[in-house]
Amino acid sequence: MFLYSKNPECSKYCLWNPHKSRLDSWFFISMLKRGNRRLKAQHFAVVLKDSEKMIGTIGISGYSKRDSSAEIGYSLSPEYWGQGYGTEALKSIISYSFNTLKLNRIEAKSDTRNIASVKLLEKCGFKREGHMHKGMFMKGEYVDLYLYGLLAEDYNKAVEHG
Ligand SMILES: CC(C)(COP(=O)(O)OP(=O)(O)OC[C@H]1O[C@@H](n2cnc3c(N)ncnc32)[C@H](O)[C@@H]1OP(=O)(O)O)[C@@H](O)C(=O)NCCC(=O)NCCS
Secondary structure, eight states, rough: OHHHHOOOOOTTTTOOOOSSHHHHHHHHHHHHHHHTTTTTTTEEEEOOOTTOOEEEEEEEEEEEETTEEEEEEEEEGGTTTTSSSHHHHHHHHIIIIIIIIIISEEEEETOOOOOOHHHHHTTTOOOOEEEEEEEEEEEEEEEEEEEEEEEEHHHHHHHHHH
């Protein structure tokens, strides 16, 4: 994680800052694992099948049993951007959310300037539901967010129609 999280490009549109040392990555992973243990989140490492090299993380947080919903988040090593890994990882999490966890709705919020994230979400079937003006205070400024949602019924229809 440290090898890619130290690159400022990776966290440009994320709440977290570039990791300055391996200890930062260690704390970050501890935080993800704590979320997993509390059952509010499920974070996974994204690894290359052949070498098992870790190239990113993806997962759900803000899991609500009552609403049967959760929020998706991800970040991949800039070295591997634009090669389809984001699509593969997001499709796996979508399938896991609906087929295994039986969620009814998943959502994602993306900085409106984060073109790669916006393209990835739309490619995987997420619908833009709103523009949250100054929706988040990030790195010293209020930034605009797009709210994206995907419902189980729309996912199942898309799967049925190939
Ligand atoms: C968002 C992210 C996961 C995308 O991963 P990726 O592996 O590059 O995605 P893919 O290669 O599967 O590309 C998905 C689609 O987005 C498009 N895309 C990716 N990067 C793009 C860019 N910089 N500009 C325009 N389109 C882009 C691809 O062309 C592809 O669409 P296509 O198949 O129609 O051509 C990656 O850029 C990332 O980790 N960013 C930093 C972390 C981040 O911002 N996370 C979200 C907020 S915390």
